[in-house]
Amino acid sequence: MIKSARNLLSLITVVAFLCSSCSLGKKVQISEYAGLISCHQQRAFNARSVKPRPINELNIDTALINHFGFASLNIANAFGFLDLLQRNVKAKEDFKRSPTIENRLRKIETTIKLSEKINLASLEISSFAAELDCEEERITQVADFVKGKEKQRETRLTVAAIGIGAIGGVASGLLSSNDNTGHAGDYVGIATGITEAILGVLILKNSKVTELQHPRNVLKDIWYGEDSAIFPPSVWYFITYKNPAQPNELSLREKIIESWKGFNQVAVGQKEEMNQFTSQYFQDKGIYGTDDLYNRAKMYDQIESYVKMIKQDLTALSLELEAQDDL
Template sequence: MKQLIFLLLSIFVSSCSTVLNSTKIDYLTSNYCQPTIEYDYSKLEIPKQNFIQQDSILNANLSKHDILISNAIGIEVYLTAYLQIKKDTLKKLVLKQKITDRLILTSIEINALASELDCNGERINKLADYVNGLNNKKTKNLTVASVTIGALTTVAAVLVKNNNSSNAVAVSGGLLSAGLGALTIAPKGKKIELKLQRNLLGNIWYNDNSNRAYPNSIWIIINEKQFSNSGKNDLQESIKNRWLQYNFNGKIDAKTQKLFFDDGGIYTADDLYTRANMLNELQATIRSLEQDLKSLSLKLNSL
């Protein structure tokens, strides 16, 4: 009886949640998706110039949507000068090339950011699969042990002739089997520690791009209401509201907020799956900005 109780306590102790630490964990928790260099956008600044009737020229040729895109990617000065030139001169061709270069650069920025989000989504999902696989293996082992203990207890109780001893075996075995069964119903599971130096979700949650993780053009676009389908909330607000409602049931505590939007912490497999889904959702939104560039490009080709 004492041996059975000792075994029961050992199983409870060994089944408690532990933070995993291995070469596989180290490889996946290091952010190999982060850019290896810092991008210098300072040389892309275009000096503001006062063109005659700049607003009226742009309004006469572009939609409000395309004007906002032009402003976000920094080509409104080039566009105004381009539209003021009547003949197909060399200067007009030079301006057209500058406009095209900016469109290409913005497309590259969109795809670069989306690729980083995609890489992180795959990385975190792989990490979640690894942790979840270990948890499923533990649950399976507990289930097998519970069934085995139950069968052995029944056999032992029948073989033991002494009533007191038989009852003791049955009770101890029943407790052990019940304890193992309880662990399979609500296993604590393994966890991992994930530290975040570059958290692209945090920029959206706090509406703060002071670390310049997002290119300025993209940040302007996702903070402009005209670029959302509803026109009521900008893309940043819409993404944050969806996360709050669907991932956190409408409310979030300080610990969870730190875990997902600050510098990380201890994650369960479910937490990791949630983070991976959020990264993938954000990636899809960033990629959709190509549609806005397409609209402007089509219009410029018709001018």
Template sequence: MKKSGILQAIAYLFIAFLNFSCVIQKNSALPFLSKESYCVPPKYVNYFKYNNHTNADSVLNANSMLRLKFSAESILIMNVLRINDEVYEIVKQSDKKNLETSVRLNALKQQIDNRVWLANSEIDALSAELDCEGERIDQIAQFIDDKNSNSNNKLTVASIVIGAVSGITSVLITKESINNGVAIGAGVIGAGLGFATLNPKGKKIELITTRNLLRDIWLEQNNNDISPFVWYMLTEPRFSNTGKSSLLKNTKNRWLLYQFDDNLKLANQSVNFSSGGIYFAEDLHARSQMINQLQSVVRSTKQNLNVFIAELTSAFD
């Protein structure tokens, strides 16, 4: 085989690699995605001013007369909603059947219902924000996954093409030294493409998370992102199943175990608890899972409100 033919074969080998490399590089740039969340609620939201007295034992002791009709969790709820007096009056006068008392009791129950409605609306608002944010992160994660998958597919095809071209040139080239050089070159390129498909990080994207509900939970610091009532429900241990560890701490423990393999240092360094930064696919999936878990926990607090309403209705009747 002539020298010009040999050089042409080698050139084909590297041109094939460069063509696929250019295609991969051309598609590597991500289009603009919303860096800041469109799920953030309006800035003018005002939360109801709840009772700041949150020492559970002292509250329960002060309202021991209500323990016959209400659970400990319900007494804590009526205290934080500042409706103790209304509930006391309903309990005391519920056995009276005259018209005047009935009108008064209905008025009291309406006041209580209004406060409970406000509490429910704050739970629903936070749940809606988490639902929106979870969907947004899922979409971004899926986009990054698709990009990573496309890149890996192109790298695999490129590797196959390089192998095929190498095979052809090995047949065309008769001189052993040149043939070995081409084989080595193809092997190096193929190995490079193979290692590229094993890239554990892949594509990335920058997100701004100035308002970061996950950070509030992780650091146990409410930066006015969560209403005082919902925060109280999340941080008061008596609202958890065990009554010993709060919903917030239980949520943190699950995140640490399932998202970070019980590695506290890794969790503390996670971009998910920062004000923003570079997110890879695994970071986005972890963020989505934690948001969904937090949404479920927030929604679960409505069960305590429902129990309180049921107990109040029973006392009213």
């Protein structure tokens, strides 16, 4: 009986060893899934040659300053229709002084062109926001896929723990009832307990990783703040512009970074930790677990929200234009 118990003990120990030898953090190959959809359908931008000049470096006509707020002028400068806005103001003033057909047509023409520019700017913002949303969804899909693999393995480990516990309990009872020394049941009980403990640890530490390709790394551009070949130049100008007259006011880019720090989404502790984070998040690819993938997706979501906020200034400009027409 003791010999049988020891054999069963050896068998359970082997099972425990095999379970403990299962690699944690096993890499999941999903490149074929993640690469099916391209979120970018446009050319890269050369920001150094087309980025708008800061509005504080321009000589703004007094008439524009009197008719529009700074935010409206800055959005017009960002999307390249500040001159058209000035022509529109002049055309309206000329028509008020001399309501001729020629002046009326000039006013209508500049108003229509201005409306087209505003609509085009809105489309450009929406287009880039759609790319950010697509990338966020792609990352989330990868995270869900890896999470599903983790749940499958967790289920198998849980079933194994339940099965070993049941078998060990029955075997321990039978051996104890048929063994006068009582040691056989103890051996089986110990082996079963060890195996269940190992399986429990494996369940707690069950994790998988995957390599995520992200050559168009928007997070990198936001973090370092250098010229971007990913952002549309107008959008990049707007989110990086910092008004020298308000040195304490953060740019949109700086607000995004502060948001990341506030929610502990970026590693800002020790140098070694920061270097690891940088090599993972701010390169062309990185190895990610599910938590890191979800974190990266949330970071994209925050950028998308701030990009969409640019439309608020376009709306303010449109309202100011309508107010001018009512005068």
